[in-house]
Amino acid sequence: MTPDAPSPAAAVLVPREDGTLQVVVSGHWRVGQALPDPAPIVTALDGAAALRLAAERLDAWDSSLLVFLLRLYDAAVLRQRPVDCQPLPDGLARLIRLARVVPRAAQPPLASRPTWLAHIGHAALARWQSFPEWLSFIGELTLATLRFFIGRARYRQEEFFWLIEECGPRALPIVSLISFLVGTILAYMGATQLALFGAQIYIADLVGIGMVREIAALMTGIILAGRTGAAFAAQLGTMQVNEEIDALRTLGIPVIEFLVLPRVLALLLMAPLLTLYAAVVGVLAGALIAALVYDVGFNAYYFQTVAALSLPHFLVGLFKGTVYAGLVAFAGCLCGMRCGRSAQAVGEATTAAVVLGILLITISAALLTIAFQRLGI
């Protein structure tokens, strides 16, 4: 060994009289360094009867030498020339044997990589085929709910209460902040227009009806989708990865009742309360802006708000909030239950839960608004 000046990697061709092509490797073989090109040797193999691999003054070597030798080995095997590895150092010869002892698995990857067009087709088909899954999920959930109401659903009460706390009280800070800011925006946007007519007092109507009827429910729904729906999908998805859900199944515990039902119910239970809370915070924000910026008295604002709001407004708002929460819980649990068995799958399930949740909220918001308008509520 010459540690201070390692000789470069080299491969020398030595044709022998019996037609055997002898390749002698020498020097210092390291991954990432300049290495000899196997191509000329492979070409020379065509005229040779056999291949003999040997080493001389081989200082140090790693995988790079092995890759090089395997290329020659494979080329010789392809041309049906016998290969003699004996002259190589013992370790190298053994590694070559080890690398080629197991024949190449012939089967193609299970998931063959399709073209983009096929990819679109597969995606569309997968969507279509997942539809029955949706239906059966909804069906099972409905049955579980019925069993819950006749008191025969199997679930853990402690977990149910923990979920209630997780969905409700712990969401209060973020709901407060967002409702307050949205109330402020609503008040400002309305007031700049209303002030043109000197009708600032109607900020109360705008913010009150807007918050109570629509915005509180919508914002709560979106917060829950990002916060709770995603958490549901991640929890259930990770349980799927850890085979925890399979463990429940093997014990004969109905998974939908045990895991999904408490989540859906907890969210449904908390949603009207959160919606109401969001509306109150939004109205207060409006009052604050009206009083501080637009000189509307607190009292006047209060009476105007009370006059503007009626019970149907509240009921519509709470109804919408509950529907959105139900959709969020549905999306979160569905995506979690359908999760694959890898870290990546959990990420995909969580993303899908939020996207699906917000999509369902938006669609139902449009439908409900039109329906209530037509019904005159």
Add this chain to the structure above:
Amino acid sequence: MAIAVRDLCMAFGPRVIQRDLTFDIRRGDIFVIMGGSGCGKSTLLRHLIGLQAPAQGRVLFGDTDFWQVDETTRQTIQRRCGVLFQSGALWSSLTLQENVALPLLEFARQEDDAANELAAMKLALVGLAGFENFYPSEISGGMKKRAGLARAMALDPEILFFDEPSAGLDPLSSARLDELILELRASLGATVVIVTHELASIFAIGNQAVFLDAETKTMIAIGDPQQLAIDGPAPVRAFLSRGKT
């Protein structure tokens, strides 16, 4: 590269796992860390591969005190070690070939083609030729272990660490993995450190072993496992004969 452990004390906060561990892993050894469940075998491994800092004591790689040197030196040392985790710990979003090629692309400054060829070669060494484009979710547990071994060998490490290589494998696959470890050690000349309580493996491949005791919270024996089975302390003999002493 030899490893020396000196007066190592491992603890989670106030809870001491093991104390006063002193032993040497010589170059070329197949060193077995054994002991009952919960005695701190895997924790010791985590200390050796630099995932957890010792509460006291030193871990030396050659002459370098692992926990006294700066981050860059530490990473250089870590790159000379390969680790096979218990369940393979393959990155699920990458194919087997990408899993093995990733360290090569990151650290060996390889071009894509060269890295892929190297990765394919490593997979062939562990008997997974033809499975390059499979994802970890598409292969069996034993194959995941072998793919994890291919990844552990990606950077031609001087030391290979194995955490429970036989866990979850049938006896045949487990024996084949042992053979593979022996073969690779013989050909590559790497040092091997194994955490296991698989007796067959301990006797088949280990030439040096340390026994961690859960009750006294320290090592109570070190030596050749064959020899320990005959003249080791009573708990070690019991362990090595499955309680039939």
